[in-house]
Amino acid sequence: MQLGTRWPVGGAVPPRLPEELVARIREVEARLDPADAARMRWTLTWLEGRPVAELDDGTILRG
Known part of the structure; x- marks a missing residue:
């Protein structure tokens, strides 16, 4: 995994x-609720060369 x-x-x-x-x-x-969204961030990592975006609420999207 690569950050x-x-x-x-x-x-x-x-x-x-x-x-x-x-x-x-x-x-x-x-x-997302705008009040929640204002405090949230995405984290991007790369797993086996493919992007994985994780939102602070635990939502995970894989590319």
Whole structure:
């Protein structure tokens, strides 16, 4: 596993992410309560060369 980066909900995603994963991230963000979203961040890791984005609430999206 390789650590990537962290970014806030609604913020700019890392440029290496596939567009499909970015779209899924935005779908999850659209369903969040704005008060909760303001405190949450995504963590990007790379597992066997594939991106894994995990939200602070435990939501995991794999690319």
